[in-house]
Each structure stands twice: as structure tokens, then as C-alpha cells.
Amino acid sequence: MVFDDTLAKSIKHIKHHNMFKIESKDVHLHYGSFHALKGINMSIEKNTVTALIGPSGCGKSTFLRLFNRMNDLIDDVRIEGKCLIDGKDIYSKEVKIDDLRKRVGMVFQKPNPFPKTIFENVAYGLRVNGISHKSFIEERVERSLKQAALWDEVKDKLKKSAMALSGGQQQRLCIARALAIEPSVLLMDEPASALDPISTAKIEELIYELKNDFTIIIVTHNMQQAGRISDTTAFFYLGELVEVDNTKKIFTNPNDTRTQNYITGRFG
């Protein structure tokens, strides 16, 4: 009987952790006296795209930055609750931030390539992680640029400066740079908001493709973008997670009136 119970618990544990890649459990975050996140509970499945939407200052970027511990860099920040990736608390003392960031890549609003060659931008993460094997780096750079749908456009100018690329290409280069260290989670903070519609469409298609290999969380102000690319959408308002559900459900029949008012443009 005891064995059965233990077995049942183990099966439940395995099932639970196979199901969810990322979880937040009753997460509160304070910037000094400002309560920025209020008891957020969310579970994110592996190989899905989750869009975080909500008006400015609602806490969606703060929530995103929890998962690569970027909020740690801010003075006077206080975090309570648990943030789990693959079932492990990323805020526990055993977790080294460098190791965490190898597993969790991040892409920012504005493309931020280094003032180096295209090749060196992608190879950068590998080199700082102590990898120096030339052919390994070359192979990984090529694969990452292919994954980021940029290879065909840059394969003949890898030694040229990354700064000469267009905005859309620079952003895809930043995605390739994030992919080079083989993370399993990709965080994206409004990755297409500074781009023209064609580049935006390319980034969106790329995100749709990348979910086969990565678990992606994306912050976006563009409601249509959330609809087009995400499986799950979470609506934040004043630091609260108002509603999280299948994107189809959120965009056709949300449960909460605040979500409805936001996505229909009646506030925010």
C-alpha cells in the first residue's frame, strides 16, 4: 500500500513535470514599496508560445524577466514565491545565474548586436562559455543562423559588420545569438515592435517555427501579433494576472470583462 502510494506520487510528479516547462507559484515582486506582481500563478507547457499582453506598467515585462533573473539586477527588488523551470526553483541557492542564462535566452525590443562581425555576434555566447573549437563554432553559427531564418541572407558576408544589417536582420541575428548556446526557453520582450511590417512578419513566422524546439514567452503590445503566433495568452493588469487561457478562447470569448475591454481596445 505504502509502495502504491509512493508510486502514484512519483507518477503524478513525473506527469506534472513532463507537462509544464515553466511555472510560477504565487509570485510577488516588489520594487521598493511598489507591488509590481501580485501573486502570479501560471504554468507553461513545453514547446508552446505564450503571449503576455496588457497595458504599459501592468507587470508583463517584469514577469518575463523573472525567468532569466534579470530583475535581480535592479536595486531594492524583492521576490517571493517560486519560479520553476523543468520543476526546479531557479531562485534556489544551487542555481548559478550563468547556467540559468545558458538555458534561457532573451531577445529584447530593440535589436542590440555587438559592434562585431555577423559571425562573431553569433559565436560570442559560445566563446564566453569557454568553447574554442573552430569547426564546432562554425557549425553552431551556421545552424543558429539557419534556425533564425537569416543564413541565406548573410552566408556570403559573415565577416561583415553586424551593424550594416537592416533592423529586421539585426533582430534575427540577435535571435540567432540567443539560439547558439542552445537554450530550451526563449524570452522575447516586444521583439518586433521596432520593425517594419515585412520584418515583423518574418520574425512572427520564425517564432511560429521555433516553438518546435523551444518554449517561448513573448511580451507584446500588438494584440494581433499575440493572436497570430501564440498558443496561450495571458492578460496582466495592475500587477495581477487577470486571465490566462488558450489564445483562441481569449480572442473569441474571454472570461473576464477586463480582458474583453482590453482586447477590444476599450481601455489601455
Next chain:
Amino acid sequence: MTHLDSELKQLRIDLLDMFELVLSQLDKSKEALVKLDKDLAREVLVNEKRVNSFELQIDRDCENIIALFNPVAIDLRFVLAVLKINSNLERVGDIAESVCQFVINFKLEPEKKLLEASRLLEMFDVSKEILRTVKEAFENEDTKLARSVFTQDETLDEININAHTIIAEFILANNDRINQSLYTLSMIRKLERVGDQCKNIAEEIIFYIEAKVLKHKSQQQKQESK
């Protein structure tokens, strides 16, 4: 292929499946009538539930595509056309169901003379042919073929107009077949509606491909709109 393209492709496949399902319903309803096969008629009634649930699924898919992808131009016209064609097909499915309901209610085998004189079976064949034509027009994005439906439908109209007199004469000569004669007239009226539904479908195909609105236009205007 973009995410939207793959959703639209799937929608097209689903609507073509809906066409096939409704065509098969119409086919079986004719067979059930000719052979007075009540089991087959019951099968059509059961399958009608599949038609209904397919309609709901396609409706839901259209709603999701509009809500999530905000399609524009030809993509938007395509989704709007699918939404309406879907509804027209479901009504054709209802007609097949009604015919089978009559078959189940029949006490006697259909009188051959009546079937021939009223041209009911011919009507079935023309209805199926028109439905097949609009399916092909949709599948191949062929607006010329879609326009051909406007004239094909005239045969159904003609049979329908003449039916009243023919059935009345048959009743006068066969007092014991009044019920069956009235059922036959009802079926003719219903099958005439298949032609109307197919014309609506043809208009939607032309709307989505050429961005031309042919609703409420005369036959001549429809042909001249090429």
C-alpha cells in the same frame, strides 16, 4: 507558407469535405427514394448530425481565423465566403434529410409514372450536378464554371413551375395516391431550393475571387459581370 496560409489551406480542405458529405447525402436520399430503402433513409438522418457538427466546426474555424489573424483583402473575402458557403451547404443537407423523412413516411412504393411525369429523379440528378459544379468551381477557383450554375439552375426552375399542373392531373387520375403525390410536390419544392443554394455558393465564389458582388443582380447582369 505562413501560419495564416496553412490555416486557410486547412479551411479549404474542410469545406471540400463538407461538399463531399452533402453530395453523398443527396445521392443517398435519391437512392433511398427510388428503392424505398427506409434503412438508407435513416442513415441519412443520422449523418445529418455529422453535417451539422461539421458546419459548427467550420464556423468556429472561420471565427478563430478572423479573431486571431485579422485577414484582409482576398484572405478576408475567402473566409467570409467559406462562412456563407458552409451555411448554404448545411441547408442542402437539411433538404436531403427532409426527402428521407418523406421516404420513411411513405406507405407505398413511389409510383413510377408519377416519378417520371413529375421529373423528380431528373431534378435530383440536376441538383447533384449543380452542386458538383460549384464544388469544382470552388476547388479550382474557376469563376467561369461558377457562372455556369446560373443557367444550369433554370432546368430546376422549369421542373418546379410545371410540377403543380402535372401533380394535380395525377391526383385527378389516381385518387388513391393523393398523399404520395403531395409528398412528391413537396420534394420538388425542396429540390428547387438546392439550385438556389448552389447559386448563392457560386456568387460567394465569384465574390472571393473577383471581389464582385452579384447578390440581388438579374441573370443578365450576372452574366455581363464577367
